Amino acid sequence: MTNKNLISIKNLCSHYEIEFSFVDALNKIGLIQIEIIEQNHFIHQDQIGDFEKMIRLHTELNVNLEGIDVVFNLLEKEKELRNELNTLKNRLRLYEND
Amino acid sequence: MTFIDYYKILGVGKTATEKEIKNAYRKLARKYHPDLNPDNKEAEKKFKEINEANEVLSNSENRKKYDQYGKDWQHAEEFEKAKQQQQSQHQYSQQGFSSEDFSEQDFSDYFESMFGRTGTYSRQRSKTKFKGQDFNAELHLNLKDIYEAHQQIITVNNNKIRLTIPAGVENNQIIKIQGKGGKGVNGGPNGDLYIKFIINNNTQFKRDGNNLYANIDLDLYTSILGGEINIDTFKGKAKLKIKPGTQNETKVRLKGKGFPIYKQEGKFGDLIITYHLKIPTNLSAKEKELFKELQKLR
Incomplete structure (x- = not known):
């Protein structure tokens, strides 16, 4: 993991106008992973999409941290089920129109 | 253009209080929010509708205007003109969009006829910088086309995008192209483009x-x-x-x-x-x- 793929939490807090405590709480609950380099806090850019989603759930829908955790777990399960459904649908095509 | 019953959309009566409207909106938003309903176009449409209803009914000025002119939306234009004239005398200072995370495409023609294209309402939203809207597109290919990786230029929202289609992509597989979605709001990053591959198999295999x-x-x-x-x-x-x-x-x-x-x-x-x-x-x-x-x- 190179530093260029890391985004400073300080900048993010300023960009999204959120408190550091919110980001720290997301980290503590395991929803995001904070990297600490020379006492500066960073987040990997691959996590930005999910991070924004967490902000939206919190600010737009008033979902608390535990709720966000539940939502993300369920979304992950839903994604797995959708993938499985897709695989099964594709497999079903093997037996259709025979 | 047909009349839209915003009260019906939110499931509240015409005499609903601000709190009741807010609660109804939050309840429906939690149900239909796009983050909670990925790849669900029906939910996305519904979410836009309830947002629009909330934009109108949660703002006392808009609600009053809607209640007064709602069914006779054509008269709202005259009302709007008169209001704009009045506003121009007071050096209208509102900056562009007050709706940060919704593009003008997210509102119905009916809404625009009543409240203007860019929204003359003022909403008390935080100035959060948001990532632009994610776009979804479908690409139809034949099985033979994906036997080998190849490049293809596709047009999404009038933008030409050179796409490398990897060999062996699955039917209904979705790939993300970062930053090729809608423009970020308030300086936020651009949204992403999600392309769903629909593979047509016209071979004997x-x-x-x-x-x-x-x-x-x-x-x-x-x-x-x-x-x-x-x-x-x-x-x-x-x-x-x-x-x-x-x-x-x-x-x-x-x-x-x-x-x-x-x-x-x-x-x-x-x-x-x-x-x-x-x-x-x-x-x-x-x-x-x-x-x-x-x-x-x-």
């Missing part, structure tokens, strides 16, 4: 993941005595040895003759051949006689 399946007719004599046959694989012809006494529905696996494995260059699945024994019909008298002789020998 059936596909299951990386494996291909084909049925091959086998004549009675080759089945009994064995021999060699030429078959079509996805990439060309192949010669197959048939063992004497090959049974109907026998399966043969041709390693590496299947479909390319997604993002694993040079690796392929298998081709599974199923032999279908063809019993001769319309036998001549001579053939029948010979078969009877054979039967006696058994």
Whole structure:
């Protein structure tokens, strides 16, 4: 993991106008992973999409941290089920129109 | 353009209080929010509707105007003109969009006729910088098109995007192209483009993941005595040895003759051949006689 793929939490807090405590709480609950380099806090850019989603759930829908955790777990399960459904649908095509 | 009943959308009565409207909006938003309903166009549409309803009913000025002119939306334009004239005298200072995370496409024509294209309402939203809207697109390809990786230029929202389509992509698979979605709001990053591949299979082969399946007719004599046959694989012809006494529905696996494995260059699945024994019909008298002789020998 190179530093260029890391985004400073300080900048993010300023960009999204959120408190550091919110980001720290997301980290503590395991929803995001904070990297600490020379006492500066960073987040990997691959996590930005999910991070924004967490902000939206919190600010737009008033979902608390535990709720966000539940939502993300369920979304992950839903994604797995959708993938499985897709695989099964594709497999079903093997037996259709025979 | 038809009248939209915002009260009905939020499921509240015309006398609903601000709190009741807010609660109804939050309840529906939690149900239909796009983050909670990925790839669900119906939910996305519903979410836009409830947002629009909330934009109007949660703002006392807009609500008053809607209640007054709602069904006669054509008169709202006159109302709007008069209001704009009034505002211009007071150096209208509101900056562009007050709706940060919704584009103008997110509002109905009806809404625009009542409240203007960019929204003359003022909403008390935080100035959060948001990532732009994610775009979804479908790309229809034939199975043959994805046997090898290739580049294709696609047009999404009038923007030409050069896309490398990897070999072995699955039917209904979705890939993300970062930053090719809608423009970020308030300086936020651009949204992403999600492309769903719809693979049309018009070949003789059936596909299951990386494996291909084909049925091959086998004549009675080759089945009994064995021999060699030429078959079509996805990439060309192949010669197959048939063992004497090959049974109907026998399966043969041709390693590496299947479909390319997604993002694993040079690796392929298998081709599974199923032999279908063809019993001769319309036998001549001579053939029948010979078969009877054979039967006696058994």
